[in-house]
Amino acid sequence: MAENYKIKVQNVTKEYDLFKTQSDKLKSFFLPAKNVPHFWALMGISFTVPAGETLGLIGVNGSGKSTISNIISGIIPQTTGKVDVKGDTSIVAISAGLRKNLTGRENIRLKSLMEGLTNEEIDEMMPDIISFADIGDFVDQPVKSYSSGMKSRLGFSIAVHINPDILIIDEALSVGDDTFYQKCVDKISDFKKQGKTIIFVSHALRQVELLCDKVAWINYGQLKMLGPTEEVTNKYREFTQWFKSLSKKQKRAFESKKKNVQKEFDINQYQKQITDDYSKKHPDDRHAQSKIKKLFYGSVISEKMSVPNRLLTGFIGLLIIFFCLVNFSGHHVTRVLAHPRSILHPKKTLYVPNNRTHHNVIKQKHHKKGIHKK
Numbered sequence: 001m002a003e004n005y006k007i008k009v010q011n012v013t014k015e016y017d018l019f020k021t022q023s024d025k026l027k028s029f030f031l032p033a034k035n036v037p038h039f040w041a042l043m044g045i046s047f048t049v050p051a052g053e054t055l056g057l058i059g060v061n062g063s064g065k066s067t068i069s070n071i072i073s074g075i076i077p078q079t080t081g082k083v084d085v086k087g088d089t090s091i092v093a094i095s096a097g098l099r100k101n102l103t104g105r106e107n108i109r110l111k112s113l114m115e116g117l118t119n120e121e122i123d124e125m126m127p128d129i130i131s132f133a134d135i136g137d138f139v140d141q142p143v144k145s146y147s148s149g150m151k152s153r154l155g156f157s158i159a160v161h162i163n164p165d166i167l168i169i170d171e172a173l174s175v176g177d178d179t180f181y182q183k184c185v186d187k188i189s190d191f192k193k194q195g196k197t198i199i200f201v202s203h204a205l206r207q208v209e210l211l212c213d214k215v216a217w218i219n220y221g222q223l224k225m226l227g228p229t230e231e232v233t234n235k236y237r238e239f240t241q242w243f244k245s246l247s248k249k250q251k252r253a254f255e256s257k258k259k260n261v262q263k264e265f266d267i268n269q270y271q272k273q274i275t276d277d278y279s280k281k282h283p284d285d286r287h288a289q290s291k292i293k294k295l296f297y298g299s300v301i302s303e304k305m306s307v308p309n310r311l312l313t314g315f316i317g318l319l320i321i322f323f324c325l326v327n328f329s330g331h332h333v334t335r336v337l338a339h340p341r342s343i344l345h346p347k348k349t350l351y352v353p354n355n356r357t358h359h360n361v362i363k364q365k366h367h368k369k370g371i372h373k374k
Contacts, residue, residue, distance in 0.1 A: 005086070006166060006197040007049040007072060010295060011274060012081035013267060014042040014067050040265040041067045042078075043221040044274075051086075054188075054198040056212035056229065058205065058236055060243075063218045065201045066093070069168050072199065080267060080296040087165025087197070088115070092156045100144035104135060104154050107143055115162045125161050132183065133157035153180055160187050167191060170201040185211070205233050220258040221265075271296055 018037040042064045049055045057065045070076045071083055073091040091097070097114075098107050108129050112122045130139050133153045138146065146154070159167065169188070188211055191198060202208055208215060208229065215232035217225040219239075225232050246254065275292040282288060326336050330347035 004050055005048045005084075006051045006053075007086075007199070008082070008084040009048070009068070009072070010046050010082040010084075011270075012042055012045045012068065012071060012078045012083060013040060013265075013270070014064070014071065014076075015040050015079040015267070037263060038265075039259075040079075040221055040262045040267075042071075043262065043265050044081075044270055045218070045223050046081075047216055047223065047226055049197055049199065051197055052192075052195040053214060054192060054200060054212045056208040056215040056232075057199060057201040057218060058203070058208060058215055058233070059218040059224075060220075060240075062220075064221045065218050066170055068218065069170050069199060069201050072166075073168050078300060080271075080300060082295055082299050085166065089166040089168060090115070090159040090162050090164035091168040091170060092152075092159040093170040098143050098151060098155060101142055103142055104133070104139040104146075105130070107154065108158055111158050112162060115164075117162070129157045129161045132161070132187075134180065149180075156184055160191070164196075166197045166199070168199045168201070171203070205237065209233055221262050 016039045018039055024036070045064070045068055047055075057069065059065050067076070069091065071078050072085060073089045074085075075091065097111055099110065102110065105126070108126060109119075109122055112125075113119075133139070133150075133156075135146070135150050135153055138150060139154075143151065143154070156169075167188075188198065188200075192211075198211075200208060200211055212229045214227065215225075215229045215236075216223060217232050217236050225235055243251065243254070271292060274296075275289055278292055279285070279288045285291070323333075325343050326333055328346060329336065329343045331342050336343050
């Protein structure tokens with residue numbers, strides 16, 4: 001029996017390498033990085049969102065809410081795990097997907113074209129998008145001159161008019177005024193009536209309680225709780241009140257402890273744990289290990305070069321350097337290959353091919369005859 005879901009997230013993790021400089025990051029593209037601290041923004045997140053449900057994502061800053069929403073929308077890839085999304089997604093975040101040097105109108109066209117709409121369809125809905133955004137003459141100004149509120153207005157307006165199957169809203173309602181906020185709430189309610197699936201990321205618990213059917217509490221990279229809105233938000237309020245009651249020293253110690261867990265997370269140990277759990281539920285399945293490995297890495301797009309690709313890239317780089325040096329030396333390739341040291345002793349005289357030399361000599365003779373005749 002097929003599962004009825006719009007979004008399914010299984011054992012999703014996200015790792016970031018904490019490079020100190022940009023040069024270290026560039027080196028790691030070609031060579032294996034050594035002694036680079038790792039930070040796991042997500043440590044095994046799993047949940048399912050049925051069609052037509054509005055799921056709220058809550059948690060303190062840095063817990064991984066935006067990371068998981070960006071992975072679901074396809075903006076960034078996960079490190080391990082599987083994300084199955086049935087339908088087109090559109091993410092609404094402050095300036096998400098907007099090109100700063102383009103005008104608002106140009107951004108509307110660009111983003112709509114990227115979603116597969118035709119120019120005729122865009123022309124037809126352009127007035128509605130501009131009217132809903134309500135940014136006046138700024139629609140023909142570069143987005144880099146917009147305030148955060150104006151960017152949010154434009155982004156939200158484009159996203160809802162594209163009419164996606166899945167709408168992801170990431171803190172986009174936190175920067176608008178009351179009038180625009182109400183327009184957004186009405187539009188989201190409209191989407192819910194149409195049976196659209198919505199993921200709503202917000203710190204505003206009141207908004208979450210008004211709009212969401214269920215809530216997932218992401219706590220420092222882990223799924224702390226998933227359930228009915230009221231139940232989860234009440235637990236989260238208890239946590240935030242407890243946290244606020246701590247002294248500054250206690251708060252730092254608590255956060256440091258949680259961050260260390262994210263730095264020391266062992267992906268291999270986690271994979272083994274999932275494999276063991278699967279084996280207990282399916283003792284007769286001899287392929288448990290390979291199935292879990294496929295679940296972890298089968299749909300992952302690697303952000304790092306494999307060893308063969310690194311070797312190939314390095315070899316091509318050496319070839320380019322070699323031919324550049326040969327060119328500057330003035331020697332023929334065969335001579336350099338026969339006598340490698342000759343590359344260190346470039347020629348002082350540039351030899352021109354015979355046919356070109358002959359042509360130049362004839363040209364000089366004719367030039368001299370012309371001078372004598374005068």
